[in-house]
Amino acid sequence: MSLLTVTALSKSFGERRLLSIDTLALDSGQSYVLTGENGSGKSTLLRILAGLEAPDRGCGRYGERPFDWHPYPGWLRRQIIYVHQHPYLFHTSVAENIAYGLRARGVDRGERERLVAAAIAWARLAHLLGTPPQKLSGGERQRVALARAWVLAPQVLLLDEPTANLDAESRLQTIDLLRGFVAAQTTAVIACHDRDVIELPDMQRLQVVDRQIRLAPEPRCG
């Protein structure tokens, strides 16, 4: 049973047709790695699924419920979380960043503090709590962003190149967190060129080739 299905989806920028997908079906609880050459439309596809961009055409179904992008429904935003390749942290504090989505969902204070503490422990961020978010390194930012997504227990998680441009140590820590997400009952799509992410257990491989989505039999690295 697929959780999220999009059909007849197309997206062009100017004259250039970037995506033209007949069907993309994501199964509940399954993790996918999305590969494809630079500029092949991986990021755009994730942004469309997250409702940050609208396709030119296309329809979607979430479980039994149909949806489209005009406008992208609020109830779907609560299910799907997208994390930028270079995540943006609000100029508040690490803890406030993690609490942001919980506040938006009206989670009361006690519960919020409990969940934020759990997320901080999960992403091993305790030593960074006093550091202004703008002073964090790329890897630390990525972990705060993952904790900010994790705390919301999303049904669908969309990650854009989470290990790109990280030093070796940060990369390993990030992959460790991704392993946790993949093992959980979250449907995850990770746009990635990183072989260690691609080879995480139980990962299905999707590939953007010629504007289409294919199931890739072999790991492909860009």
Next chain:
Amino acid sequence: MRRISKRPLELLDATQAALHLLLSGDADLWRIVGVSLSVTLRAMLIAMPLGISVGYLLASARFPGRRPLIVVTQGLLASPTVVVGLILYLLLSRQGVFGQLHLLFTQTAMVIGQVLIALPALIAFSLSAIQGADPRARETAVALGASVPRIAWTMLVEVRFALMVAVCNAFGRVISEIGCSLMVGGNIAGVTRNMPTAIALETSKGDFAQGIALGIVLLVVALSINSAFAFFQGESRR
């Protein structure tokens, strides 16, 4: 009040007398300072939420007439305060549309004038502050499920230092403007006489002491505002 000769050699005496006025807590002098601050603070309290909201809307929403509105706002940045005063005078005078309200030569009229002078600056500078924000900030708020008001609040907090620059700029404009205050306030002693109008009046009467004393206060206020301005500008670029 002590009269002081107009001869330049005695400017030193005038300055001394000015300092004496300031330090002795001269009631007339401090009432004038009070009128200035009270009128300007009230004007800013009204203009800030209004100007920042309009700036935010212009930066975030797409609607017909948006472009012309931005052009007009930026044009109004250059409008002479005396012309704002003239228009307001015509509206508030007995034959004017709002003549019935009897607002001419009151502090309320001065507040309205300063709101009109502050608004273009607040709108134009908060518009550019929000347009200058990282586009990922809004996307992150959206992706984390924030409602439209929460997104707006988040964006304003994210660019708070740039917004403070807008506020300082507007405050600096209105605290020192004279044209509009003189026309719709009328420079009535103890009621609508503020620092700029009093300085002009006392100087023209030859009473330099009070002019210099008020000039010092105005200068200190303006310098503090500009220091804050510079500080916030530095912070917003970090």
